[in-house]
Amino acid sequence: xxxxxxxxxVFFYWPAGQALYQSMLRQDPFGLRTRFVWFANFRKxxxxxxxxxxxxxxxxxxxATAIVAMVxxxxxxxxxxxxxRGKGLYRTLLIWPYAVAPAIAGMLWLFLFNPSIGSLAYVLxxxxxxxxxxxxxxHAMILLVSAAAWKQISxxxxxxxxxxxxxxKTLIEAAAMDGAGETKRFWTIVFPLLAPTTFFLLVVNTVxxxxxxxxxxxxxxxxxxxxxxxxxxxxxxxxxxxNLILGDSAAQSVILMAIxxxxxxxxxxxxxxxxxxx
Amino acid sequence: MATVDLKDxxxxxxxxxEAVKGVSIAIPDKELCVLVGPSGxxxxxLLRMIAGLETISAGTVAxxxxxxxxxxxxxxxxxxxxQNYALxxxxxxxxxMAYGLRNRGTPKDEIDxxxxxxxxxxxLSALLDRxxxxxxxxxxQRVAMGRAIVRNPKVFLFDEPLSNLDAKxxxxxxxxxxxxxRTLGVTSVYVTHDQLEAMTLADILVVMNAGLVEQTGAPxxxxxxxxxxFVASFIGAPPMNLxxxxxxxxxxxxxxxxxxxxxxxxTPAVTLGFRPExxxxxxxxxxxxGALVLPATVxxxxxxxxxxxxHCVAAGSRIIVRVSGRATAKPGDQLRVVAKAEKxxxxxxxxxxxx
Amino acid sequence: MIGQSPLRTFIAHAVLILGILIVGFPIYxxxxxxxxxxxxxxxxPLPLLPGGQLWNNYSEALFGGIGRIGGxxxxxxxxxxxxxALGVAVGKICISILSAYAIVFFRFPxxxxxxxxxxxxxxxxxxxxxxxxxxxxxxLGMIDTYAGLIIPLIASATAxxxxxxxxxxxxxxxxxxARVDGAGPWRFFIDILLPVSRxxxxxxxxxxxxxxxxxxxxxxxxxxxxxxxxIVIALRKMVSFADADTEWHLxxxxxxxxxxxxxxxxxxxxxxxxxxxxxSEK
Numbered sequence: 080x081x082x083x084x085x086x087x088x089v090f091f092y093w094p095a096g097q098a099l100y101q102s103m104l105r106q107d108p109f110g111l112r113t114r115f116v117w118f119a120n121f122r123k124x125x126x127x128x129x130x131x132x133x134x135x136x137x138x139x140x141x142x143a144t145a146i147v148a149m150v151x152x153x154x155x156x157x158x159x160x161x162x163x164r165g166k167g168l169y170r171t172l173l174i175w176p177y178a179v180a181p182a183i184a185g186m187l188w189l190f191l192f193n194p195s196i197g198s199l200a201y202v203l204x205x206x207x208x209x210x211x212x213x214x215x216x217x218h219a220m221i222l223l224v225s226a227a228a229w230k231q232i233s234x235x236x237x238x239x240x241x242x243x244x245x246x247x248k249t250l251i252e253a254a255a256m257d258g259a260g261e262t263k264r265f266w267t268i269v270f271p272l273l274a275p276t277t278f279f280l281l282v283v284n285t286v287x288x289x290x291x292x293x294x295x296x297x298x299x300x301x302x303x304x305x306x307x308x309x310x311x312x313x314x315x316x317x318x319x320x321x322n323l324i325l326g327d328s329a330a331q332s333v334i335l336m337a338i339x340x341x342x343x344x345x346x347x348x349x350x351x352x353x354x355x356x357x
Numbered sequence: 358m359a360t361v362d363l364k365d366x367x368x369x370x371x372x373x374x375e376a377v378k379g380v381s382i383a384i385p386d387k388e389l390c391v392l393v394g395p396s397g398x399x400x401x402x403l404l405r406m407i408a409g410l411e412t413i414s415a416g417t418v419a420x421x422x423x424x425x426x427x428x429x430x431x432x433x434x435x436x437x438x439x440q441n442y443a444l445x446x447x448x449x450x451x452x453x454m455a456y457g458l459r460n461r462g463t464p465k466d467e468i469d470x471x472x473x474x475x476x477x478x479x480x481l482s483a484l485l486d487r488x489x490x491x492x493x494x495x496x497x498q499r500v501a502m503g504r505a506i507v508r509n510p511k512v513f514l515f516d517e518p519l520s521n522l523d524a525k526x527x528x529x530x531x532x533x534x535x536x537x538x539r540t541l542g543v544t545s546v547y548v549t550h551d552q553l554e555a556m557t558l559a560d561i562l563v564v565m566n567a568g569l570v571e572q573t574g575a576p577x578x579x580x581x582x583x584x585x586x587f588v589a590s591f592i593g594a595p596p597m598n599l600x601x602x603x604x605x606x607x608x609x610x611x612x613x614x615x616x617x618x619x620x621x622x623x624t625p626a627v628t629l630g631f632r633p634e635x636x637x638x639x640x641x642x643x644x645x646x647g648a649l650v651l652p653a654t655v656x657x658x659x660x661x662x663x664x665x666x667x668h669c670v671a672a673g674s675r676i677i678v679r680v681s682g683r684a685t686a687k688p689g690d691q692l693r694v695v696a697k698a699e700k701x702x703x704x705x706x707x708x709x710x711x712x
Numbered sequence: 713m714i715g716q717s718p719l720r721t722f723i724a725h726a727v728l729i730l731g732i733l734i735v736g737f738p739i740y741x742x743x744x745x746x747x748x749x750x751x752x753x754x755x756x757p758l759p760l761l762p763g764g765q766l767w768n769n770y771s772e773a774l775f776g777g778i779g780r781i782g783g784x785x786x787x788x789x790x791x792x793x794x795x796x797a798l799g800v801a802v803g804k805i806c807i808s809i810l811s812a813y814a815i816v817f818f819r820f821p822x823x824x825x826x827x828x829x830x831x832x833x834x835x836x837x838x839x840x841x842x843x844x845x846x847x848x849x850x851x852l853g854m855i856d857t858y859a860g861l862i863i864p865l866i867a868s869a870t871a872x873x874x875x876x877x878x879x880x881x882x883x884x885x886x887x888x889x890a891r892v893d894g895a896g897p898w899r900f901f902i903d904i905l906l907p908v909s910r911x912x913x914x915x916x917x918x919x920x921x922x923x924x925x926x927x928x929x930x931x932x933x934x935x936x937x938x939x940x941x942x943i944v945i946a947l948r949k950m951v952s953f954a955d956a957d958t959e960w961h962l963x964x965x966x967x968x969x970x971x972x973x974x975x976x977x978x979x980x981x982x983x984x985x986x987x988x989x990x991x992s993e994k
Contacts, residue, residue: 155731161724170986171979172732175739178974180926180944183967186951187738190745196960198741198758232735237986261720294928298948316929319843328843410888431894443885447907456903457893504893 129306130314130331137289137310140224144292145284148228149277152235157265159236160243170240177233181226182294188226189299212300216307219300223308226299227292235280242276243269286342289335311335359421359511359544360386361407366416368402376402378568379416384561387542389535393555394565395591401516403565404548408514409433421511431460436505437514441521442497444489450476450500451485454507461508475507478537495526502534506541513538513545519554531557552592556580564588586708589630595666597630597702598676611672615651626703626711633679635700638667638692649701651676651694655686669694739971746770746964753960769965786966789943793925794973796861796942800924801917803866809909812875813901817887830869846933860934861942865924871916878912879905915988918981925974943970 159169176184191199194211203210212218246269254264293312300308309317315335319328361384368377377399384390392400405411407418409430417424425433436457444453451472458468476482479499489497498518505513518534519527535558538545549555555562556576564571564579564587572584583589589597601612631649638653653671665684669676671694678694686692703711745753748763774786814820815827845864854860882905890900906913931942941949947970950963978985 151731151734155728158724158727158731161721162728165725165728169728169732171982173735174978174982174986175975176735178922178926178978179739179971180928180974182928182944182948183926183970184738186947186963186967187742189951190960190964191738191741196754229735229738232731294926294944297928297932298951315843320846320933332843405888408888408892410891430888430892435892437889437892439885439889441883441885443883443889445886445889445904445908447904447910456890456895460894460899504889 127327129309132306133309133311133314136220136306136308140220140227140292140308140310141285141288143220143224144227144231144288145281147224148231148284149235149280151228152232153239153273153277155232156236156239156243157269159240170237173236174233176230179230180294181230181292182298184230185223185226185295185299188222188229192222214304216304219304219308223292223295223299227288227295231284231287235284238276238280239273242273246272282342282345286339289338311338360384360419361390361512361544361546362417362419362422363403363407364417364419366403366406366418367414368399368406368411369414376568377406380565380568380570381416382561382563382570382573384544384546386544388560389538389545389547389558390561390563391547391549391555391559392563392565393549393552393559393591394571396550398565399568400548400550400565404514404516404546407512407546408435408437433512434510435512435514436508436510437516438501438505438518440517442489442501442518444497444500444504446489449486449488450481450492450503453489453500454504457504457508471507471509472503475503478506479503494522495530498522498526498530502537506537511544513543515545515547515549517549518547520549520551527554534558552594556592562592564591566591582710583702584710586628586630586704589702589704593632595633595677595679597632598636598674598678599628599630599704600672600674600676602627602629611651613673615672625705627706628704628708630702630704631696631700633666633677636676636678636694636696638669638678638680638686638694640690640692642693645695647698649694649696649698651696653692653694655688655690655692657688658684658686660684739975742964742967742971746961746968748961750959750961753964765961769961772962772965774965786943786969788939789941789946789966790969790973792858792861792940793942793944793970795858796927796931797921797924797974799858799862800865800927801920803862804871804920805913805916807866808871809875809906809913811872812879813905815872816876816879817897817900830872849934855934856937856940858940861931861940862924865927865930871920874916875909875912878909882908911984912988914981914984918977918985919988921977922974 155169155173159166159173162169179187189197189212191197192203192210192212194200194204194213200210209215210218212222250268250272251264254268259267289310290312292310293316296308296310296313297316303309311331312335315328315331318331361382363380363382366377366380367375369375380399380403382390392403394400402411406413407420409425409428413426417426419425420433420435445456448456454472454475455468458471463471472485473482476485479502481496481499481503484492484496484500489500492500498521501518515534519530522530531554534547547558549558559576561573562576562579563573566587572579572588579588580592583592583597586599590599603610603612629649651671653669653676655667655669656675657668659666659668660683664679664681667678667680667684667686669678669692676694680686705711741758744760744762745758746769747765748758748769749765752758752763811830815823849855849860849864852860854863886904887900890904895903926944927942928944931945935941935945938946938949943966947963947966950959950966
């Protein structure tokens with residue numbers, strides 16, 4: 080257990096502490112002197128319109144990604160439950176995207192939809208849509224959400240299938256005898272029983288959209304056009320590594336930590352909650 | 358091969374809970390001692406202290422005359438059969454049985470011959486290449502037994518080994534364990550909460566309650582002379598009928614004021630008991646001197662074939678009477694329950710037997 | 713089983729097939745693109761069927777001089793990525809199984825403190841501590857090394873927690889049976905615990921291999937030199953959308969090479985993967 084502790088301390092606690100410390104420092108423009116400024120960096124960051132924009136972008140992006148990925152996955156999972164034959168084959172074919180790196184997923188979608196050579200962009204244009212994700216912020220966002228959601232479908236699909244299988248068949252049979260039609264059975268019996276799975280996936284997908292999609296943003300849009308797709312994580316990276324504004328970047332890191340901790344806490348609440356249906 | 362001696366053994370958990378409050382038992386060589394009691398009475402804890410799986414808070418455990426408090430389970434030369442068998446799921450039956458021998462550095466060919474001969478005794482020879490999950494409950498049980506026997510230990514410890522089997526198999530295995538234990542002549546300690554199992558298996562029966570021994574003795578002695586109300590109601594099925602007494606100057610009466618017709622012993626007894634099979638019913642009203650006679654109302658009749666159980670209400674208490682064969686009484690019948698005086702058990706205020 | 717109309721079954725299959733088309737299309741189309749010439753790719757729309765350049769493109773990307781990105785062969789990139797993915801998977805499993813073993817089966821002072829120390833790291837993904845972690849790497853001279861790529865990623869709480877959870881489901885009787893059978897702590901670990909955990913290990917291996925393979929931010933930070941890049945990073949560097957010089961046919965070949973190995977792992981080890989994923993995260 081010692082090795083894990085050592086690595087944990089060196090690569091987790093030390094940097095996290097550093098982030099906390101740096102978030103309260105400010106360097107002069109030449110990087111010569113640093114001052115301890117308490118929470119000034121936080122005030123500055125939170126007052127910065129660019130940061131507020133980034134928060135908005137992140138919320139839109141995360142929610143859209145989570146919802147699209149979950150709705151599609153749930154639909155497919157329900158259908159897979161019905162299709163008695165070929166279930167295994169469908170599953171095999173549907174889990175591929177899980178193995179694709181987010182950045183590559185982004186690049187594949189960009190390849191399909193980039194205005195100059197993308198075949199699907201060509202199709203869109205011939206349908207009369209002025210499609211250009213490189214210049215139009217909304218289009219860029221749609222592209223990112225599609226790529227990010229696409230990659231996450233497999234994961235959600237597997238969980239929904241497992242969740243559906245855990246719904247007792249006798250309940251469904253009882254509902255059928257109570258005269259509930261198939262659609263009604265789904266919404267009144269199956270869907271409520273899936274609530275724990277759905278909630279769990281909502282948290283996981285949000286965390287995914289917040290953090291793991293850095294690669295997609297970096298590879299596809301670089302936060303642009305303008306700052307239309309600059310998510311929080313991307314901004315931390317950009318301010319810290321590209322623009323070298325250390326104090327701000329650190330303050331942003333700390334805010335992100337707070338978000339993760341909140342999400343994890345929610346997730347653990349859920350773990351206790353799910354017993355109710357057990 | 359070995360005796361097991363417990364002297365004033367106690368177990369106090371760090372939380373302060375006292376699971377075993379001072380137990381002394383002496384088990385002679387080759388005998389099977391059954392610890393029986395309700396769940397939470399400390400019987401399993403006691404067994405685990407003999408095994409060396411729990412530390413002993415006070416007192417001594419000696420195996421073969423040697424105090425083993427300080428030595429681990431491996432060195433105590435004991436073998437244990439667990440409730441859930443605890444078979445290693447990834448090992449074949451053969452390896453499950455051989456594992457303990459290998460860890461003790463037994464030569465390979467000796468392991469082989471011992472495993473095979475043990476398997477033969479337990480009729481496991483055809484199953485040696487199977488894994489536990491491919492076996493039925495009864496077969497797993499045998500493997501667990503085999504794993505204990507193959508080591509040829511000084512003491513066998515059984516922790517409710519039959520509780521996961523269905524009733525029929527349990528009956529079979531009970532007989533088999535008894536036979537094996539007698540043939541092998543290995544001193545054994547057997548824990549169960551099933552009084553029938555306890556009665557049929559034990560050479561020495563130890564009834565435990567709340568961390569203490571209520572009574573120790575040969576099974577039939579315990580049955581015939583239960584030392585306390587607890588033992589009386591725990592051993593025997595259906596349990597002994599118990600009736601509360603109120604003392605008065607004219608002699609003891611039942612709770613509803615019925616005089617019982619004759620005096621109790623010198624010591625004031627507050628509870629009177631008789632076993633369902635020691636009573637009979639009659640519709641006649643003649644006097645029966647020297648017997649306890651209770652007017653009763655039949656509430657339910659349970660025919661079980663060879664015998665029937667009459668559930669009655671008498672003197673405000675529910676009692677059960679066993680009659681052989683088909684019962685003539687019907688629910689609602691008024692009759693009289695008769696128990697001979699020498700078949701009555703008397704208990705004092707503290708619940709102890711009064712003779 | 714409640715019967716359903718053939719129409720509904722038909723709809724179910726239709727929806728699934730549509731789903732597979734959406735899910736599979738980007739990958740399929742990448743494969744198609746990797747078999748066409750650059751000229752074909754640059755004049756959309758690209759045909760829906762593979763072209764005749766499969767052999768040419770792949771051999772050019774793998775062995776040809778032009779296929780090198782920044783002077784590094786695709787083989788080297790694949791090797792880097794494989795080392796990283798394997799290193800992360802194996803390292804993480806070893807480290808976390810030992811920690812979990814210690815936490816579950818031994819009583820020692822500060823046990824719970826250690827547990828919480830590890831547990832809290834769940835809440836500190838790389839993304840939120842980019843800069844300071846990078847600085848630690850610089851200070852330790854771990855930039856552009858395999859160790860730098862792997863070690864900071866192998867200590868995470870997730871795997872430890874999974875093993876802990878699994879170990880806690882192992883009946884206490886099994887541990888005691890082993891003790892009575894004369895197995896010490898180490899023997900118990902090797903003879904009983906490892907074999908019993910092997911499905912969990914396999915499942916975790918798949919998940920962690922994919923995790924390692926698809927890392928992006930971390931390799932981006934700790935590799936400066938091109939020949940330490942992972943294939944994902946290198947791919948990003950090959951693509952430049954503003955610039956018509958991007959050799960798309962080779963990019964697509966590289967992309968195929970970057971996504972096929974993890975897909976193979978997932979598909980071939982599907983049984984363990986699915987079980988591990990769904991069971992472990994619950």
